[in-house]
Amino acid sequence: MRFQLTEKGLKRRLDTLAEADPQLAEAIARVGYPAARRSGSPSYAHLLRILAGQQLSVKAAATIYGRLIDHIGDPPDPDALLDSDDRTLRSLGLSRQKIAYARGLSEAVRDGDLVPEALAGMDDGEVIDRLTALKGFGRWSAEMFLLFSLGRADVWPADDLGIQAGLQRLLELEDRPGRREVDRLGERWKPHRGAVAIFLWHLHGSPPA
CATH class of the missing domain: 1.10.1670.40 (Endonuclease Iii, domain 2)
Incomplete structure (x- = not known):
């Protein structure tokens, strides 16, 4: 629903x-x-936004994501993130841990192991299982994607x-x-x-x- x-x-x-x-x-x-x-769409951009905002205030998360988008493009390009060195990504506000997680997400999307748009055709449990298989994406992150990207009602x-x-x-x-x-x-x-x-x-x- x-x-x-x-x-x-x-x-x-x-x-x-x-x-x-x-x-x-x-x-x-x-x-x-x-x-x-604000609702998004099942996209790499929204997954990256959720990842960047983990354990941060709404304001801080928006600031860091804005810097990231300014750097890698809007809509963001997985290759642009992967081509960025850690020092640059750190200067944008990402922690070392989040940089590693963002690289893992970007590789999965670039290589076709994760197709964000295809998640819309899965039920809630399948989406949670698929996203939590990515390093750095726990249940909370998957639930944020379900609610704010897929608009799942429950x-x-x-x-x-x-x-x-x-x-x-x-x-x-x-x-x-x-x-x-x-x-x-x-x-x-x-x-x-x-x-x-x-x-x-x-x-x-x-x-x-």
Whole structure:
């Protein structure tokens, strides 16, 4: 199931869920709807963006990815990245570890071992398996690709700290839930958990009432 990450698309799904969920309805009334989220396409560029942004703030990730694109082209060219030396890539803000991961991704795309566009024809589990086979791409990275590149409606990044903190705030939990608890609590929102995930990031980033 695919959905659009527009304000209208998110609002429609959240309103449907809120009809049966007073806590969600109250939170939406308090902090409003999340803004539209930029959606990409199943491409090398989006995978590279996800990789560059791992464990960084949104602002820092955008800055580093912008420098990278200025250097290797837009849309980015795997050969241009592979032809760049480590010193240059480091100067753009990539860590040594991310440089190694980016080279692995670029080689897979260049050699045809990974065809990003073909991921659109796979189910969620297949996409996760395919991407996590790449060094540097864990489950979180694969879930970001599913949600923001493929627009899969039921993506639920249970390991994400923002999701955990947002869920703690939404449900007024004493402690921040771990992955297993997040998975259990998210069952009520299937098959629209992607919209709830985006709302939880919004809720987490909103000032306390």
